[in-house]
Amino acid sequence: MYEPFSPPENIGFIGLGKMGEPMVRNLAKAGFRPVLFDLNRDIVAKLAKELRAKAPASLPELARVCRVAITMVPDGAIVREIVLGGRVDAGASLSAGMTAGSVLIDMSSSSPTSTRELGKELAKRGLLLIDAPVSGGVRRAVSGELAIMVGGDGDVIDRCRPILASMGSKIFVAGPLGAGHAIKALNNYVSAAGYLAASEALVAGARFGLAPQVMLDIFNASSGMNNSTQNKFSQYVLSRRFDAGFSMGLMAKDLRTALEVLRATDTPAPLADYCVPFWEDAAKKLGPHSDHTEMVRVLEQATGTELKKGGSS
Numbered sequence: 325m326y327e328p329f330s331p332p333e334n335i336g337f338i339g340l341g342k343m344g345e346p347m348v349r350n351l352a353k354a355g356f357r358p359v360l361f362d363l364n365r366d367i368v369a370k371l372a373k374e375l376r377a378k379a380p381a382s383l384p385e386l387a388r389v390c391r392v393a394i395t396m397v398p399d400g401a402i403v404r405e406i407v408l409g410g411r412v413d414a415g416a417s418l419s420a421g422m423t424a425g426s427v428l429i430d431m432s433s434s435s436p437t438s439t440r441e442l443g444k445e446l447a448k449r450g451l452l453l454i455d456a457p458v459s460g461g462v463r464r465a466v467s468g469e470l471a472i473m474v475g476g477d478g479d480v481i482d483r484c485r486p487i488l489a490s491m492g493s494k495i496f497v498a499g500p501l502g503a504g505h506a507i508k509a510l511n512n513y514v515s516a517a518g519y520l521a522a523s524e525a526l527v528a529g530a531r532f533g534l535a536p537q538v539m540l541d542i543f544n545a546s547s548g549m550n551n552s553t554q555n556k557f558s559q560y561v562l563s564r565r566f567d568a569g570f571s572m573g574l575m576a577k578d579l580r581t582a583l584e585v586l587r588a589t590d591t592p593a594p595l596a597d598y599c600v601p602f603w604e605d606a607a608k609k610l611g612p613h614s615d616h617t618e619m620v621r622v623l624e625q626a627t628g629t630e631l632k633k634g635g636s637s
């Protein structure tokens with residue numbers, strides 16, 4: 325049995341975007357020593373200064389000073405490229421610097437199939453992989469209260485618990501490698517379907533003459549309540565802020581992954597068959613960098629109805 329990784333262990337952190345940046349701050353707050361890497365060198369320089377953290381120039385250099393590395397990048401294809409290298413430059417990859425027994429924690433929302441394939445490749449080199457995607461958005465990444473769903477070997481997960489606990493308040497062992505990524509994609513499908521249903525209902529209700537906030541108050545005291553009616557519409561849509569911090573492009577990617585899981589398990593999925601292309605189409609119309617809460621604009625534009633705090637127009 326190995327000891328759990330505890331502060332002040334060096335933790336490589338790759339991907340310092342909307343989620344990675346607050347997550348790495350919480351790692352540092354818990355006493356871990358983050359070692360930073362991102363393609364965006366400005367964010368690396370800013371965080372390295374703030375956290376007095378190392379920022380190696382290359383992935384192998386990062387791997388040489390860390391027994392554990394975390395990836396928090398857009399998708400599994402990018403994780404694979406970081407870890408094994410592109411077709412041209414395997415020497416510049418993370419695994420080129422990792423030593424046997426080192427652990428990679430992929431906290432990105434990756435495809436479970438690609439995660440299992442990556443796990444096999446890493447195992448051949450004596451390297452360990454767990455998947456630990458998160459839910460809770462930027463708000464809970466900042467507060468250190470993410471839900472973390474973990475897949476992989478139980479002993480490796482136990483060793484990583486103190487690291488995960490510095491970023492999340494609810495840690496679930498979902499199952500073997502890939503299980504975390506599978507449930508993460510399915511979770512986002514349920515969330516996206518709920519958002520779409522609530523969007524349709526709110527636009528229809530507004531056109532029927534009801535005030536959007538009154539409808540939300542009624543849903544939230546009734547059986548139509550969901551995460552979007554509780555935590556998204558009033559905050560990001562009626563306020564017209566649309567700044568939840570999770571992009572349309574990433575949501576569409578998660579929904580494609582969910583569909584991959586539904587197909588791979590031969591599960592009839594009429595709702596997903598409608599919902600996933602709808603979100604993909606919205607991502608094309610609104611742009612991949614628009615906030616996912618902007619999806620309602622597609623229905624607003626189609627009907628000439630805008631949902632607002634005081635009423636609708």
Ligand code: NAD
Pocket residue numbers: 338339340341342343344361362363364396397398399402405406431432433434458459460461462568569570571574578
């Ligand atoms: P983001 O686009 O804000 O950040 C991604 C970061 O990865 C960027 O800083 C980018 O420069 C970096 N990056 C990309 N390719 C890289 C590479 N090859 N090497 C090094 N760095 C690279 O994305 P985000 O919103 O922080 O999301 C990250 C992951 O977390 C995604 O998988 C997303 O689906 C998931 N997620 C996001 C949220 C959210 O609310 N934003 C919530 C839960 C899960």
